Amino acid sequence: xxxxxxxxxxxxxxxxxxxxGSAMRVALGGRWTLADAAILETAVQTLDTKGAALLxxxxxxxxxxxxxxxxILHRQLRRWQDRGAQIELVGTSDAQAALLERMGVADxxxxxxxxxxxxxxxxxxxxxxxxATEVAGEAKALIAFVGAATVCALRAIRRPGRxxxxxxxxHIESIGIDAVPILGLLAFLIGVVLAFQGADQxxxxxxEVFTINLLGVSILREIGVLITAIMVAGRTGSAFAAEIGTMxxxxxxxxxxxxxxxxxxxxxxxxxxxxAITLPLLVFFxxxxxxxxxxxxxxxxLDLSLEQFLEQLSNAVQLNTLAVGLIKAPVFAVxxxxxxxxxxxxxxxxxxxxxxxxxxxxxxxxxxVIVFDxxxxxxxxxxxx
Amino acid sequence: MSGQANDSVIxxxxxxxxxxxxxxxxxxxxxxxxxxxxxxxxxxxxGKSVLLRTILGLxxxxxxxxxxxxxxxxxxxxxxxxxxxxxxxVLFQDGALFSARTVAQNARLPFLEHxxxxxxxxxxxxxxxxxxxxxxQSAGAKLPSELSGGMRKRAGLARAIALDPDILFLDExxxxxxxxxxxxxxxxxxDLQQALALTVVMVTHDVDTLCAIADRVAVLxxxxxxxxxxxxxxxxxxxxxxxxxxxxxxRAARTGxxxxxxxxxxxxxxxxx
Numbered sequence: 065x066x067x068x069x070x071x072x073x074x075x076x077x078x079x080x081x082x083x084x085g086s087a088m089r090v091a092l093g094g095r096w097t098l099a100d101a102a103i104l105e106t107a108v109q110t111l112d113t114k115g116a117a118l119l120x121x122x123x124x125x126x127x128x129x130x131x132x133x134x135x136i137l138h139r140q141l142r143r144w145q146d147r148g149a150q151i152e153l154v155g156t157s158d159a160q161a162a163l164l165e166r167m168g169v170a171d172x173x174x175x176x177x178x179x180x181x182x183x184x185x186x187x188x189x190x191x192x193x194x195x196a197t198e199v200a201g202e203a204k205a206l207i208a209f210v211g212a213a214t215v216c217a218l219r220a221i222r223r224p225g226r227x228x229x230x231x232x233x234x235h236i237e238s239i240g241i242d243a244v245p246i247l248g249l250l251a252f253l254i255g256v257v258l259a260f261q262g263a264d265q266x267x268x269x270x271x272e273v274f275t276i277n278l279l280g281v282s283i284l285r286e287i288g289v290l291i292t293a294i295m296v297a298g299r300t301g302s303a304f305a306a307e308i309g310t311m312x313x314x315x316x317x318x319x320x321x322x323x324x325x326x327x328x329x330x331x332x333x334x335x336x337x338x339x340a341i342t343l344p345l346l347v348f349f350x351x352x353x354x355x356x357x358x359x360x361x362x363x364x365x366l367d368l369s370l371e372q373f374l375e376q377l378s379n380a381v382q383l384n385t386l387a388v389g390l391i392k393a394p395v396f397a398v399x400x401x402x403x404x405x406x407x408x409x410x411x412x413x414x415x416x417x418x419x420x421x422x423x424x425x426x427x428x429x430x431x432x433v434i435v436f437d438x439x440x441x442x443x444x445x446x447x448x449x
Numbered sequence: 450m451s452g453q454a455n456d457s458v459i460x461x462x463x464x465x466x467x468x469x470x471x472x473x474x475x476x477x478x479x480x481x482x483x484x485x486x487x488x489x490x491x492x493x494x495x496g497k498s499v500l501l502r503t504i505l506g507l508x509x510x511x512x513x514x515x516x517x518x519x520x521x522x523x524x525x526x527x528x529x530x531x532x533x534x535x536x537x538x539v540l541f542q543d544g545a546l547f548s549a550r551t552v553a554q555n556a557r558l559p560f561l562e563h564x565x566x567x568x569x570x571x572x573x574x575x576x577x578x579x580x581x582x583x584x585x586q587s588a589g590a591k592l593p594s595e596l597s598g599g600m601r602k603r604a605g606l607a608r609a610i611a612l613d614p615d616i617l618f619l620d621e622x623x624x625x626x627x628x629x630x631x632x633x634x635x636x637x638x639x640d641l642q643q644a645l646a647l648t649v650v651m652v653t654h655d656v657d658t659l660c661a662i663a664d665r666v667a668v669l670x671x672x673x674x675x676x677x678x679x680x681x682x683x684x685x686x687x688x689x690x691x692x693x694x695x696x697x698x699x700r701a702a703r704t705g706x707x708x709x710x711x712x713x714x715x716x717x718x719x720x721x722x
Contacts, residue, residue, distance in 0.1 A: 130613035132574055133580065135573060135574055
């Protein structure tokens with residue numbers, strides 16, 4: 065019925081009134097559809113019933129009516145009724161009557177369709193409160209998660225057979241070997257930039273040769289491990305959160321539990337283990353590449369030989385310097401692993417949730433890496449390293 | 450629109466669908482008449498959902514033509530498809546609601562895309578649609594993830610009928626619903642079809658749905674399609690059809706039909722075949 069053809073020049077919608085002594089006859093016609101919603105609304109609202117007590121609404125000339133037309137008519141009928149008019153519908157087809165009847169239910173409940181929002185200030189206070197309690201809850205849950213992971217790891221030490229070796233090796237490959245090209249390039253370029261900027265500043269004091277000290281200490285102690293951890297957090301942490309999150313959405317994690325597999329043991333532990341093994345190796349590799357980058361820059365720019373570079377470097381750094389950097393790597397590895405697996409397991413429901421928690425895992429793990437790095441710095445300076 | 454001579458809103462001619470070496474549809478013809486409820490049934494892997502996707506223009510046919518409301522979507526570009534798409538509504542299996550938007554926002558989307566109706570009126574119309582599909586108004590402000598499976602289907606239906614489409618497509622409308630929910634959903638579809646003068650095309654597994662609301666049934670068998678009224682199809686000698694209707698579920702559904710016209714709660718099994 066929504067498709068009755070209409071001569072193109074006929075008015076789309078019309079409404080006529082006629083007063084016959086006691087009652088007002090309102091004749092409606094045309095196509096009462098969504099396409100002419102605006103015309104319909106004005107046509108209906110401008111109808112003047114002169115306060116008649118009885119209204120005959122004649123729909124026999126209505127060619128088509130859809131939900132929109134029916135709603136607009138229903139809304140107007142209700143207004144007239146509220147004014148005390150009595151309504152009599154005539155010439156309605158069965159389908160029209162059925163449709164109009166369905167409108168009645170719609171306006172009984174007046175629940176807001178949008179989420180309720182109060183004043184801007186109250187909203188701000190509420191949000192701040194919610195955020196604060198969330199942070200506290202989050203911290204507690206994360207600590208509980210660390211505890212659960214520790215228990216699981218201790219159990220694995222007692223029964224090493226339960227460690228998923230294949231899974232662990234697979235993760236070592238994707239965290240470590242697959243990351244080598246990009247990490248190598250990144251570290252090399254950072255070495256080049258550091259050497260270039262350092263030499264530029266130190267030249268003013270005629271101390272260009274100390275560029276090598278600057279390179280050695282800053283790369284081995286801080287930059288190598290930080291760059292690697294940040295890259296792994298972005299590359300691997302996000303992948304962990306998304307993998308585990310998608311498994312949560314597909315109910316794979318629930319399926320595991322019902323089969324009797326512990327997600328902590330099957331999903332989290334292999335990832336943590338793989339990260340803890342791989343990250344120190346990656347850090348060592350990044351250190352090397354950064355030093356190579358710095359060496360290239362120093363040798364080309366300062367006109368030193370490779371022997372001179374190596375001699376100066378061995379004066380500048382001891383095994384200690386390397387150790388201070390490397391010892392942080394497993395700690396950062398656990399941080400990244402715990403945060404990203406935790407975020408992955410917190411995913412619920414929808415695709416959007418996967419995205420949100422993946423982002424969260426990267427942001428939080430980078431944040432924690434930097435906070436812990438600062439703590440390490442203080443600690444090492446206190447103990448005189 | 451012109452050329453609705455014999456009132457077919459969908460006309461499929463010589464449709465061929467292949468996946469690799471496997472031919473799913475081989476020269477399939479199908480007409481859907483205005484105002485009917487057509488149910489497409491068939492065993493797993495007979496290409497029910499693929500047929501639906503082809504009619505909707507989500508998949509291009511490997512041969513043959515599909516006319517939807519007199520237009521061949523295949524031959525049209527995005528812009529020319531819009532007026533046709535405006536006149537159809539689709540309910541996907543799990544509702545396919547946009548997960549980042551609330552139910553009301555989901556239902557508002559077709560209005561924003563296809564009409565220039567006043568904001569206030571749209572809100573009122575969304576209320577009407579929500580109550581038409583049997584959702585409480587409070588569901589409007591909820592996200593799809595906060596709804597149950599049955600409510601998601603209803604919300605998906607509200608979005609599908611937002612613009613009062615000519616044709617409503619349903620993919621497994623009762624799958625995953627409990628027997629009572631499924632029976633309610635059947636009668637909801639029947640009600641809406643009558644009130645809004647819809648043509649309904651649905652893919653289903655559910656014998657109960659078939660017996661309760663389908664005007665005609667299309668059975669996909671051996672890469673072809675057999676169409677007829679329920680009685681005609683039931684009389685068809687093909688072994689699969691006989692097994693389908695004479696299996697325990699089919700028999701139960703039929704007895705239910707003979708006994709009363711009330712929703713047959715007791716006989717329903719949520720997934721057929």
